Amino acid sequence: QTVVTQEPSFSVSPGGTVTLTCGLNSGSVSTTYYPSWYQQTPGQAPRTLIYSTNTRSSGVPDRFSGSILGNKAALTITGAQAEDESDYYCVLYMGSGISVFGTGTKVTVL
């Protein structure tokens, strides 16, 4: 069974930088998995931040960036702000139309 793993939680200071990762239990993540990232605040629907590894969705601040770091997909927040305190999910495309969500990372800004 495919498992997409993320760090359970991260804490970052206002103005600081944090990198979240998205790994695969069965191997390395590459651009062929079309990694995407979503931000979700309590009670709200997810919001698309990044797609196709590193393309920012319309209206997303440029402090959010996506990349491949080593064998994982990564989301970096540079210059974190209070409103970035949210849950973050990655999604990997596994082929044959199947998408798998990551376990999610809770980011606290304090």
Added chain:
Amino acid sequence: QVQLQESGPGLVKPSETLSLTCTVSGGSISSYYWSWIRQPPGKGLEWIGYIYYSGSTSYNPSLKSRVTISVDTSKNQFSLRLSSVTAADTAVYYCARRDGNSRAHDYWGRGTLVTVSS
């Protein structure tokens, strides 16, 4: 601006079938993929499956035996049926548009809570 709205019963009895509909407005359902995603209370997101406007589908292998997604292009709607539900199927159910090129879900509905209880 594309908008999606989920609708359906908020309470379903165990062993029965959960049925939800997603209505798409502000754009055509044609030429896109349309997903269902769910989130149990306090837990993470789970992709259920998608349907292409032409009717082709792909489902989460862990749910495949119980899931049916259908589309009605004349009404700009697509639907989810999940059979033999248990309390574990209690969740907020989201519908979303999936872009065929990026595979990303770019537009989401607000979600609807479905509780499975007798």
